[in-house]
Amino acid sequence: xxxxxxxxxxxxxxxxxxxxxxxxxxxxxxxxxxxxxxxxxxxxxxxxxxxxxxxxxxxxxxxxxxxxxxxxxxxxxxxxxxxxxxxxxxxxxxxxxxxxxxxxxxxxxxxxxxxxxxxxxxxxxxxxxxxxxxxxxxxxxxxxxxxxxxxxxxxxxxxxxxxxxxxxxxxxxxxxxxxxxxxxxxxxxxxxxxxxxxxxxxxxxxxxxxxxxxxxxxxxxxxxxx
Amino acid sequence: xxxxxxxxxxxxxxxxxxxxxxxxxxxxxxxxxxxxxxxxxxxxxxxxxxxxxxxxxxxxxxxxxxxxxxxxxxxxxxxxxxxxxxxxxxxxxxxxxxxxxxxxxxxxxxxxxxxxxxxxxxxxxxxxxxxxxxxxxxxxxxxxxxxxxxxxxxxxxxxxxxxxxxxxxxxxxxxxxxxxxxxxxxxxxxxxxxxxxxxxxxxxxxxxxxxxxxxxxxxxxxxxxxxxxxxxxxxxxxxxxxxxxxxxxxxxxxxxxxxxxxxxxxxxxxxxxxxxxxxxxxxxxxxxxxxxxxxxxxxxxxxxxxxxxxxxxxxxxxxxxxxxxxxxxxxxxxxxxxxxxxxxxxxxxxxxxxxxxxxxxxxxxxxxxxxxxxxxxxxxxxxxxxxxxxxxxxxxxxxxxxxxxxxxxxxxxxxxxxxxxxxxxxxx
Numbered sequence: 001x002x003x004x005x006x007x008x009x010x011x012x013x014x015x016x017x018x019x020x021x022x023x024x025x026x027x028x029x030x031x032x033x034x035x036x037x038x039x040x041x042x043x044x045x046x047x048x049x050x051x052x053x054x055x056x057x058x059x060x061x062x063x064x065x066x067x068x069x070x071x072x073x074x075x076x077x078x079x080x081x082x083x084x085x086x087x088x089x090x091x092x093x094x095x096x097x098x099x100x101x102x103x104x105x106x107x108x109x110x111x112x113x114x115x116x117x118x119x120x121x122x123x124x125x126x127x128x129x130x131x132x133x134x135x136x137x138x139x140x141x142x143x144x145x146x147x148x149x150x151x152x153x154x155x156x157x158x159x160x161x162x163x164x165x166x167x168x169x170x171x172x173x174x175x176x177x178x179x180x181x182x183x184x185x186x187x188x189x190x191x192x193x194x195x196x197x198x199x200x201x202x203x204x205x206x207x208x209x210x211x212x213x214x215x216x217x218x219x220x221x222x223x224x225x226x
Numbered sequence: 227x228x229x230x231x232x233x234x235x236x237x238x239x240x241x242x243x244x245x246x247x248x249x250x251x252x253x254x255x256x257x258x259x260x261x262x263x264x265x266x267x268x269x270x271x272x273x274x275x276x277x278x279x280x281x282x283x284x285x286x287x288x289x290x291x292x293x294x295x296x297x298x299x300x301x302x303x304x305x306x307x308x309x310x311x312x313x314x315x316x317x318x319x320x321x322x323x324x325x326x327x328x329x330x331x332x333x334x335x336x337x338x339x340x341x342x343x344x345x346x347x348x349x350x351x352x353x354x355x356x357x358x359x360x361x362x363x364x365x366x367x368x369x370x371x372x373x374x375x376x377x378x379x380x381x382x383x384x385x386x387x388x389x390x391x392x393x394x395x396x397x398x399x400x401x402x403x404x405x406x407x408x409x410x411x412x413x414x415x416x417x418x419x420x421x422x423x424x425x426x427x428x429x430x431x432x433x434x435x436x437x438x439x440x441x442x443x444x445x446x447x448x449x450x451x452x453x454x455x456x457x458x459x460x461x462x463x464x465x466x467x468x469x470x471x472x473x474x475x476x477x478x479x480x481x482x483x484x485x486x487x488x489x490x491x492x493x494x495x496x497x498x499x500x501x502x503x504x505x506x507x508x509x510x511x512x513x514x515x516x517x518x519x520x521x522x523x524x525x526x527x528x529x530x531x532x533x534x535x536x537x538x539x540x541x542x543x544x545x546x547x548x549x550x551x552x553x554x555x556x557x558x559x560x561x562x563x564x565x566x567x568x569x570x571x572x573x574x575x576x577x578x579x580x581x582x583x584x585x586x587x588x589x590x591x592x593x594x595x596x597x598x599x600x601x602x603x604x605x606x607x608x609x610x611x612x613x614x615x616x617x618x619x620x621x622x623x624x625x626x627x628x629x630x631x632x633x634x635x636x637x638x639x640x641x642x643x644x645x646x647x648x649x650x651x652x653x654x
Contacts, residue, residue, distance in 0.1 A: 024367060031373025142395075149370035150363065 015080050019089065022072050026093050026100070029065040030145045033100050034138070036062070036107040037203065041134045043111060044196065045127075049118040055111035062104040069097050085217065092217040096148065099206040099213075103141070106199040106206075113192040113199075120189045126175050130197060133168050137200050140165070141207040148210060153218035156211040165204040169197050235296035243268050336402075336418030344368050344381055347413065356402060356418050358395050368416075381406060381414075394420070401425050432495055439488035446482045453478060480615070487617035490548070491600070494624040503653075506546055508537040508571055508580070515551045516569065519558050526563040529554070533571040539578060540653040541629055549625040552618040553582045553645045559614065561586030565642075577631070577648040585642035594635050598623040622647075629653055 036055050043052035073094045076082070082090055124130075140163045147156040173194065180190045212224050247264030251257035275298055282291060282302075287309040291302035330337055336353030340346060344367050349359060357372065369378045372395065380390040386406040394400040400422040409415050453475050509531075516529050523529070539546060550569075557567045565586040572579045589597070596602045601616040619633075626633050630650045637643035 020367075024370065027367070027370035027373055028375070028378055031369075031375050031378060034373060035375055145373065146371060149366060150360075152362075 015082070018072075018076055018080070019082075019086065022069060022076065022090070022093060025065065025069045025072065026097055027145070027149060029062060029069065029097065029100055030148075032058070032062055032065065033104045033107065034141060034145070036104055037110070037138060037141070040107045040110040040114060041131065041138075043114040044117055044122070045131060047118045047122065049115045052111040052114040052118070056108055059104055059108045062101060066097050066101040070094060085220075088217045088220060092213040096210050096213045099209045103203050103206045106203050109199045110196050113196050117189065117192050120192070123186055123189060124176075124179060124193055126172070126179070127193070129168075129172050129175070130193060130200075133165060133172060133197065134200055136163065136168070137165050137204045137207065140204065141210075144207050144210040144214070147214050151214065151218055153215045156214040160208055160211040163204065163208075165201065169201045169204075172197050229297075229300050232297040232300040239296065240268065338368070338416040338418070340368055340414040340416060342412035342414065344414070353418055356394060356396065356420065377404065380404070391421070432492055435488055436492035439485040439492070442481070442485045443489075446478060446485060450475075450478045450482065484615040484617070487615045487621060490621055491617060491624065494621065494628065503540045503542060506539050506541050506543050508539060509533045509535060511543065511547060512550065512569055512571070512580075515547065515554050518551060519554045519567075522555055523558045527558055527561065527565050527567055529567045529569070531569045533569070534573070537571050537573065537578065538654055539629075539649055541649075545625045545628070549622045549647065550580060550582070552622045553647070556618060557582055557584045557586070557643070557645075573651070573654070576651055578651060578654050579646060579648050581644055581646045583642065583644040588639040588641050589635070589637040589643050590639055591637075594637060597635060598633065
């Protein structure tokens with residue numbers, strides 16, 4: 001009897017460890033993604049095309065991380081057949097990793113525009129608005145990842161409802177349009193900024209998806225598209 | 227009452243019972259039976275005493291002990307005093323623990339205790355504020371809350387070297403420094419200090435020095451230009467102005483050198499690592515430096531060079547030149563006539579060593595460590611014959627450390643000095 005108990009415990013512990021290492025891997029990936037996004041925005045404000053190129057090169061590292069985590073998830077599903085919350089966690093992680101990878105891609109795109117902007121020169125006077133938007137989106141991403149680390153579905157719901165990035169980006173894009181009409185010579189610069197704003201908006205969407213995944217993992221309720 | 231006295235009372239009690247039962251036995255002629263009855267009664271009495279003692283111990287030994295005598299009283303008093311001592315010790319210990327915990331919460335440095343797998347175990351108030359922790363974070367992995375790749379890399383190494391600097395989570399404009407060390411049973415203690423002020427000050431200083439020296443350059447160039455024009459014309463002939471003119475020119479040149487050195491220093495500080503490097507032939511470089519030094523020395527010093535033919539360093543030639551020539555020219559300037567200066571290049575196991583040794587006046591031991599400070603000048607008189615900015619060795623030190631090397635200075639007054647620059651063998 002005692003032997004059997006010990007055996008069961010042993011299996012469970014190993015399972016926990018595997019699940020934990022997947023979570024850890026995802027958080028590591030999230031850290032890298034956050035850094036990429038931060039550096040991409042920094043490279044625009046500092047007109048530092050070297051940093052931007054670093055961001056572009058760093059993307060492959062994130063891709064490798066995504067593949068590894070995905071593989072570990074599939075292996076865990078096959079080997080342990082988790083149920084209930086554990087299953088939701090594994091599924092949630094595979095979805096979250098996809099979102100993280102996309103955010104990494106967006107950071108990469110921002111960096112590519114940053115290289116072009118460094119050549120064109122930044123003249124747009126309202127760029128601080130873009131920066132503010134980026135900061136609020138980075139903060140939202142940060143909050144949603146914190147919620148993931150803590151399994152805190154309440155703060156995930158809060159982070160989701162609280163943000164107003166869609167409105168802000170709309171306003172910025174309107175401003176860009178006005179500026180373009182007044183200064184047609186800066187159109188190529190404005191187009192780059194436009195793409196940056198677009199990318200930031202996408203990052204915001206992915207951060208929202210992350211929040212939805214936490215709610216799914218903890219509460220078991222799928223709140224996508226609702 | 228001592229323990230022996232207690233035992234004696236108890237023995238008296240036993241002999242009294244024996245005596246009584248013997249008398250009863252003798253009277254009733256059932257000696258054995260009455261003795262057995264006596265012993266039985268005695269053990270019954272012992273048993274009730276023991277039961278009382280046990281229940282008293284179970285109740286925590288805090289109630290007043292029942293009034294007894296003999297060995298029983300001894301047992302009760304011993305146990306009571308022991309208990310009192312224990313309570314006192316526990317109280318003291320509790321007080322100490324409480325004080326220590328209050329102390330750790332009062333410290334404005336953040337302190338975290340992590341388990342070996344980086345799960346949060348305990349933290350103080352300052353750490354909670356700095357890292358935005360909540361009380362439910364216990365047991366969560368710290369690297370999933372602080373996700374900076376640098377931080378994870380630092381903690382995952384398990385052998386902690388140095389520290390790691392990160393922006394604060396609460397306020398991104400503040401900079402925190404994390405220092406980890408092992409303690410206890412595989413646990414990790416992490417100390418967090420806020421170095422924002424230091425950072426800002428350092429930045430301010432760098433910017434200030436860089437800007438001021440740049441701003442000084444232009445007026446100095448103008449001054450120098452006019453002074454030179456004046457020198458060609460009228461002033462120089464009027465003997466009473468000659469001295470003033472000469473002083474002015476000298477000081478302007480000195481100030482220009484100072485501004486240039488400051489700009490070099492701030493450039494070195496801004497780029498802590500060097501990217502493009504070329505292969506520098508040390509022999510050619512050092513021969514050049516010797517030539518220049520001989521010109522400054524005007525032939526009064528003897529300079530010899532010992533360098534193997536195949537000594538190379540991967541470095542920026544300008545950097546290396548200014549570092550070594552600064553040392554050699556110092557040796558020329560600060561030493562009297564006839565001093566021998568030996569420049570030697572040696573390759574040992576880990577380093578390429580360039581040493582510059584002289585047998586001149588030497589340096590006091592208590593100022594050697596100050597030599598590489600900015601604006602420190604070894605000769606006490608400011609208006610000495612030796613012209614210098616006081617920045618030379620600071621520049622030398624910066625350059626050498628940029629290549630991962632180190633500058634070592636050995637000297638005794640009257641026995642000359644030796645300046646040893648070590649460059650890691652990897653860049654040879």
